[in-house]
Amino acid sequence: MSFPKKPGGKGLDVLQNLPRITLANLRPEPGARKNEKRRGRGQHGGNRSGRGHKGERQRGTRPRLGFEGGQTPFYLRIPKYGFNEGHSRRPQYQPLTLKRLQYLIDLGRIDPSQPIDLTQLVNARGVTIQPLKRDYGVQLVDEGSDIFVAKINIEVQRATEGAIAAIERNGGIITNSFYDPISLGILIKPVPFFMRGQPIPKRMLPGEDMVPYYMSAENRGYLADPEEIQQARRALAQKYGYVLPDISKDELCHMLAMRKDVRQIFFGLSPGWVVNMPEKKILKPTDEKLLQYYSS
Amino acid sequence: MYKMAAGLLTLRVLRASSGFCRRTPAAAGGLRAASSDAPQDKRAVITESTEEYKFVERLIPPTRIPDPPKHVGAAPSGWIPPAESPPPLPYMIRRSRMHNIPVYSDLTHGNRRMTLVRKVEGDIWALEKDVRQYLRQVTGKELPTQVNEVTMTLKVKGHFEQELKDWLASRGF
Numbered sequence: 001m002s003f004p005k006k007p008g009g010k011g012l013d014v015l016q017n018l019p020r021i022t023l024a025n026l027r028p029e030p031g032a033r034k035n036e037k038r039r040g041r042g043q044h045g046g047n048r049s050g051r052g053h054k055g056e057r058q059r060g061t062r063p064r065l066g067f068e069g070g071q072t073p074f075y076l077r078i079p080k081y082g083f084n085e086g087h088s089r090r091p092q093y094q095p096l097t098l099k100r101l102q103y104l105i106d107l108g109r110i111d112p113s114q115p116i117d118l119t120q121l122v123n124a125r126g127v128t129i130q131p132l133k134r135d136y137g138v139q140l141v142d143e144g145s146d147i148f149v150a151k152i153n154i155e156v157q158r159a160t161e162g163a164i165a166a167i168e169r170n171g172g173i174i175t176n177s178f179y180d181p182i183s184l185g186i187l188i189k190p191v192p193f194f195m196r197g198q199p200i201p202k203r204m205l206p207g208e209d210m211v212p213y214y215m216s217a218e219n220r221g222y223l224a225d226p227e228e229i230q231q232a233r234r235a236l237a238q239k240y241g242y243v244l245p246d247i248s249k250d251e252l253c254h255m256l257a258m259r260k261d262v263r264q265i266f267f268g269l270s271p272g273w274v275v276n277m278p279e280k281k282i283l284k285p286t287d288e289k290l291l292q293y294y295s296s
Numbered sequence: 297m298y299k300m301a302a303g304l305l306t307l308r309v310l311r312a313s314s315g316f317c318r319r320t321p322a323a324a325g326g327l328r329a330a331s332s333d334a335p336q337d338k339r340a341v342i343t344e345s346t347e348e349y350k351f352v353e354r355l356i357p358p359t360r361i362p363d364p365p366k367h368v369g370a371a372p373s374g375w376i377p378p379a380e381s382p383p384p385l386p387y388m389i390r391r392s393r394m395h396n397i398p399v400y401s402d403l404t405h406g407n408r409r410m411t412l413v414r415k416v417e418g419d420i421w422a423l424e425k426d427v428r429q430y431l432r433q434v435t436g437k438e439l440p441t442q443v444n445e446v447t448m449t450l451k452v453k454g455h456f457e458q459e460l461k462d463w464l465a466s467r468g469f
Contacts, residue, residue: 003388106364106373106375107395109361109362123356123357144373190352268351268354281344282352284342286340286341286342
């Protein structure tokens with residue numbers, strides 16, 4: 001039903017029938033404006049003007065906030081502890097709930113028939129990553145795991161056990177892979193990177209502390225052994241009490257099994273290639289030393 | 297699934313077939329035929345290809361918001377699509393850009409709770425009457441409401457975002 005827009009409606013009708021509005025005709029709603037309390041005037045505002053009787057209160061010479069009359073104040077009694085020490089060097093992961101992921105798939109913003117990457121999530125405006133604020137990617141959180149019903153091949157940077165279970169229960173695949181900050185910046189905004197005309201760099205391997213996380217099969221790390229991952233899938237299915245669906249018999253098996261190489265940032269594009277967007281071409285190096293470097 | 301191996305293979309194939317010779321094909325062909333040790337000097341620094349460009353097209357962000365696919369009833373995430381035809385009421389509430397119901401909760405001054413219904417078209421006073429009646433049923437209280445005929449919005453005191461969203465979705469908006 002299309003409604004022709006009548007600006008103002010009843011208000012406009014009333015306005016047109018009343019006499020002209022001037023400052024003389026306007027008045028605020030009674031009780032809307034309250035007069036301020038003016039100190040030093042009259043019986044109630046004057047005399048001591050709300051300052052009390054003598055002492056530091058009336059004379060305005062009270063000590064600083066936290067002073068306890070000479071006793072060691074609370075904020076000095078408590079010893080220091082490094083709760084926030086190195087907070088600016090800690091990696092942060094933007095959380096992504098399974099509920100939001102399901103919502104994005106339902107609204108057609110994410111295509112479940114293609115592997116889901118951080119680029120796809122950012123293009124769908126599902127998450128916002130700020131690599132300059134020590135964000136190292138996205139983490140999958142298991143809020144909404146009971147309503148999650150989608151078979152996807154997803155790659156995130158961290159995932160909780162419940163989230164892994166929910167995805168594998170529906171026949172999907174989840175991988176945890178590491179992106180160093182430069183690669184992450186390129187992954188999030190590929191088009192500005194391609195416009196720079198630089199060759200695609202190779203993805204760096206994780207640092208010492210993160211290697212155990214990405215090599216363990218329980219976390220479905222990208223550096224882990226595939227057989228161990230299969231065992232871990234079966235173990236998780238037993239733990240959470242669902243039947244592990246067989247993926248090799250699936251029609252989308254090829255898409256689900258797609259995984260990026262350890263040094264690759266984008267699907268289908270190797271490091272060392274330069275993308276020419278205006279002419280829709282890809283330039284590849286032929287020098288042996290370069291090829292050796294980029295394939296190492 | 298090592299795409300690197302596949303990439304290198306295609307590289308070798310392409311290097312053999314194409315080179316910098318696109319500019320002067322006849323002359324380069326002639327030069328190659330003439331000198332036998334030419335391959336070392338004439339080898340191209342880069343090779344071009346257009347086959348893998350489809351992977352780049354996958355990475356370009358879309359400029360328009362995609363239409364949601366057809367769902368029968370509610371989607372698994374709880375999203376309810378609008379009815380096929382608008383309901384036969386004197387007012388209409390459009391969906392937002394992201395295909396959601398435009399009801400929002402607001403909190404100002406730390407304790408002032410309001411619910412805002414935007415994108416109303418038609419007779420907004422009828423909507424206000426229906427909303428007041430529905431909330432009276434739900435809460436048992438008479439809630440103050442404010443109608444803005446210029447912006448065609450409705451404000452209700454209190455947080456009733458979820459209740460109003462469910463009610464409007466059930467009505468087919």
